[in-house]
Amino acid sequence: MRQGRRALIREKKMERMDEQNTRLIHISHLHPLYLTHIQPQREQLLAHLCHACHLPCTGQAYQCSQCRYFLHPSCARLPQTLRHSAHPDHPLNLHLTPVYVNGTFACNACKQACSGFSFHCSLCQFDLHLPCAALPETLDHPSHPHLMILRNNSMDYICDLCRGECEVSRWIYICTTCDYGGHVGCFASRTRIPKELYELHERADQERNQQEAMYSVHLQQQARMAARNISRMGSINAVMLTSEPNQYVWRH
Structure with missing residues (x-):
């Protein structure tokens, strides 16, 4: 099976790691993040959500030991710009928070309200959240x-x-x-x-x-x-017998 063609990306670094890739300094967080093994959670409310894509973290993920802050390794290494065929005229820039005053954005791919990292075109107000950008x-x-x-x-x-x-x-x-x-x-x-x-x-x-x-x-x-009303009105407005036999009148 042929592999799907990924969006054309220009790489830029937003993070620093140690030689073992176990300690990460990321621009999105004040504290160092450490590579940790995350156990899957049965209940959604207890899930460790990645701060970038808002999807659960399982297996290896970067975690802040002081805060409930998690990043997938792939989300920690995102490029700052993205070229995508869905928006070919302009590059999309990575934003760590939504650019809109309400703190959310509507992804132009799935139309869902999102609040994590996004790829954004300021000229066209075009936004992609990370899962759709990775399709x-x-x-x-x-x-x-x-x-x-x-x-x-x-x-x-x-x-x-x-x-x-x-x-x-x-x-x-x-x-x-x-x-x-x-x-x-x-x-x-x-x-x-x-x-x-x-x-x-x-x-x-x-x-x-x-x-x-x-x-x-x-x-x-x-x-x-409507059918019942028509039937009921039909019985009310039906041809009715008058007091004189064989004479009929339509009641309005």
């Missing part, structure tokens, strides 16, 4: 012979795997030759892409499907109520 720009999928390309969805599109609707302006994987594709979560889930990179897409798609199902049920309920 491969191309992938092989067992359901299709051609390479799938990561693209922004600009029109109404139905996912060829789950048959659900793809939200406009969110990312999809698509074969442009065959017009075959769909949700990032649907296509990434059957590849070697780590689940944490696409789970926000998957969760957003599930929430959208649930909302559409609830809206469909609501419309069906409204239709049944």
Whole structure:
């Protein structure tokens, strides 16, 4: 299987390590961080979340011994600039905190509210959170012979795997030759892409499907109520017998 092409990156250092890579001085934190083995937590509230991507840390991670501050090794070595095909006109700059006054940003790939590190274009107000920025720009999928390309969805599109609707302006994987594709979560889930990179897409798609199902049920309920009202009004406005046989009047 061909490996997906990663975004073109220009490397710049934001950290210093000792020779054993066990002690890290990172620009995002005042105290030294030490490489530690993190045990997985069964309860989400107890999970050790990476400060950069807000995903749980398990296995090797950098930890501050004084604060509840964690970084994945990969998140600790991020470049300061990123070139991505989803935003080809300008480079994206790494920001350690959101640039917006409310302290959050909406990722342009998955449309989820985020508050960790981001890759940001100040000219276009374009933002990517780290999991979406790490998605491969191309992938092989067992359901299709051609390479799938990561693209922004600009029109109404139905996912060829789950048959659900793809939200406009969110990312999809698509074969442009065959017009075959769909949700990032649907296509990434059957590849070697780590689940944490696409789970926000998957969760957003599930929430959208649930909302559409609830809206469909609501419309069906409204239709049944309208039918009952029509039936009731029909009986009220029906042709009624008057006191004289064989004479009828329409009651309004």
